[in-house]
Amino acid sequence: MGGRIVSEKVSIEELISSAAASLQDSAVRAPSRLKSRIYSRLVREQAASGPLLSLSDTKTSGSALCIFEALVRIAPVGDAVKSKNCCRVCHARVVAERIERAPIYWPHCPYVQFQSR
Numbered sequence: 001m002g003g004r005i006v007s008e009k010v011s012i013e014e015l016i017s018s019a020a021a022s023l024q025d026s027a028v029r030a031p032s033r034l035k036s037r038i039y040s041r042l043v044r045e046q047a048a049s050g051p052l053l054s055l056s057d058t059k060t061s062g063s064a065l066c067i068f069e070a071l072v073r074i075a076p077v078g079d080a081v082k083s084k085n086c087c088r089v090c091h092a093r094v095v096a097e098r099i100e101r102a103p104i105y106w107p108h109c110p111y112v113q114f115q116s117r
Contacts, residue, residue, distance in 0.1 A: 011063075012043065012046070013063070033098065036096040044088070055082045066086075
């Protein structure tokens, strides 16, 4: 990864989707806890290399936001806050990294998408 979302030609969602598509053909599936931890690590590494794309820019580019990201996007805060990884402080991440088939159901949450249902 290494680069910022702004400069990347392929988004994390596309990478995960393509990896998931190739894994669906195999008989063995990765546990959702592992997928959640990998996703968290990828985003953490990406954020360490520079600011992430702001939530407003993410929404404008056509990506869906989870309910918490949508709230931060409309909040009267600066772009520095809107470029942070909201998932780092979300309880959905914590639950998804620790519980297989975690009871989280928010629309557009990446951690919900990793759950084996």
